[in-house]
Amino acid sequence: MKLSPNAPLVRFACPAACLALGLVAPLRAQDSLADQYRDAAGRLLGAALVDIEGFAKLEYLTTHIGHRLSGSTSLEAAVAWTHESMGREGLATRLQPCMVPHWVRGAESVELLEPEQRSMAMLGLGGSVGTGPEGLRAEVVVVTSFDELESLGREAVQGKIVAYAVEWKGYGATVAYRSRGASRAAALGAVGVLVRSATDSSLNTPHTGALRYADDAAKIPAAALPPEETEWMLRQQLAGKKIVVRMNMEAETLPDAPSANVIAEIRGSELSDEVVVMGGHLDSWDVGTGAHDDGAACMAAWHALTLVQRAGLVPRRTLRVVLWTNEENGLAGGRAYREGLGDSAASHVAAIEMDGGCERPTGFGLSLAGRSTEGDDEGYERAFAMLADICSLFDAIDASEVQRGGGGADIGPLMRDGVPGLGFRTVGEHYFDWHHTRADTLDKVEPDHFRRAVGMLAVVGFVLADMPETLDPSTR
Numbered sequence: 001m002k003l004s005p006n007a008p009l010v011r012f013a014c015p016a017a018c019l020a021l022g023l024v025a026p027l028r029a030q031d032s033l034a035d036q037y038r039d040a041a042g043r044l045l046g047a048a049l050v051d052i053e054g055f056a057k058l059e060y061l062t063t064h065i066g067h068r069l070s071g072s073t074s075l076e077a078a079v080a081w082t083h084e085s086m087g088r089e090g091l092a093t094r095l096q097p098c099m100v101p102h103w104v105r106g107a108e109s110v111e112l113l114e115p116e117q118r119s120m121a122m123l124g125l126g127g128s129v130g131t132g133p134e135g136l137r138a139e140v141v142v143v144t145s146f147d148e149l150e151s152l153g154r155e156a157v158q159g160k161i162v163a164y165a166v167e168w169k170g171y172g173a174t175v176a177y178r179s180r181g182a183s184r185a186a187a188l189g190a191v192g193v194l195v196r197s198a199t200d201s202s203l204n205t206p207h208t209g210a211l212r213y214a215d216d217a218a219k220i221p222a223a224a225l226p227p228e229e230t231e232w233m234l235r236q237q238l239a240g241k242k243i244v245v246r247m248n249m250e251a252e253t254l255p256d257a258p259s260a261n262v263i264a265e266i267r268g269s270e271l272s273d274e275v276v277v278m279g280g281h282l283d284s285w286d287v288g289t290g291a292h293d294d295g296a297a298c299m300a301a302w303h304a305l306t307l308v309q310r311a312g313l314v315p316r317r318t319l320r321v322v323l324w325t326n327e328e329n330g331l332a333g334g335r336a337y338r339e340g341l342g343d344s345a346a347s348h349v350a351a352i353e354m355d356g357g358c359e360r361p362t363g364f365g366l367s368l369a370g371r372s373t374e375g376d377d378e379g380y381e382r383a384f385a386m387l388a389d390i391c392s393l394f395d396a397i398d399a400s401e402v403q404r405g406g407g408g409a410d411i412g413p414l415m416r417d418g419v420p421g422l423g424f425r426t427v428g429e430h431y432f433d434w435h436h437t438r439a440d441t442l443d444k445v446e447p448d449h450f451r452r453a454v455g456m457l458a459v460v461g462f463v464l465a466d467m468p469e470t471l472d473p474s475t476r
């Protein structure tokens, strides 16, 4: 059934029997967005679901370029390769240069000396200082929370290595010990910290990630241990055993290095100054190859744009993909992108970020600056209904769920200035098993899940860039 764009219609095709039974859906004054874009979505989703080139891009990135830590030559190889390849596909491309932190890990180890001798799986935290060539040998004091650390006080902590054997209470709560644990312990005289990895389940796998030193505390070496090791230490301490370790870390921070956001776009046919931006971060940690975090998102967003272009679809507004640099340890790329827009972000009608891995997609989340997601804000409810209408196009792949709240770190600066923010959502069953580990590699990405992500980004990006209205007219 071909529907003319603006004609009233019976919403659901209905066999004659339905008509006879009086089960005809109500007439609508206007087509739903899903109906207006059903043909385009079918072409984009169909192309994505049989595609093999997008996954080949991810294979190249993760296998032949490798990890992409800020300041590394491999990140800049990824910047150059994506930029050139996008250009070869005929997309309008440019680089947006910015300086990024340059932290290097070097050799590192944690040796347990007492109550037994063995090495422990570990990863230094991004941004940590090193131990010096002689290493750091000290007794360990294990705590299960910041409150416990504070109650022990300086007397118990001074000169010791603090081990945080904290409970997993979700990423947001547990990651606080990775971010702030070093400075909180240093303020009480600790000389080093060992932090439980921010993960729920582990096969003795340490997870790295950025720490933040406070200005008013000494900078002490910090490393992540697998939960197996922090919990073992806690049991030893409760049994009255003395725990001694030696930390060796060559980590150091070099002067900032040049990098760039990679930008590609299809310019809008009518409102080219209005932009829908989507993407992920091209940088990764230096362990594993950043397949889920966030290589798959970058390749999916790029390939989504490729498929829109190949389908010959030119949206009314500009549809732009940005591969942000330096999300992991600085957010320099996200900031540079916002600063590049000047005084106002009002040119941007929506920003879509995918940075939660590429497991089976379920839909999108939505946030609007300053608007409640609790059901009591008319503007939010209107936008939510529009997005739900668009996402109903993903019913066939069981990915039409719209959640209240969405966005991401790289589009944070845009969202704070009023741009509607969308976060790509997945089932999220295993992401934090792989996140920031040596195990974040291509074999963990299911090609079918990746293809769905490509198709969904293509459809949502295209529809938001082409539809008559915008999600939040109040910001324009």
Ligand SMILES: [Zn+2]
Pocket: 281, 293, 294, 327, 355
């Ligand atoms: Zn990420």
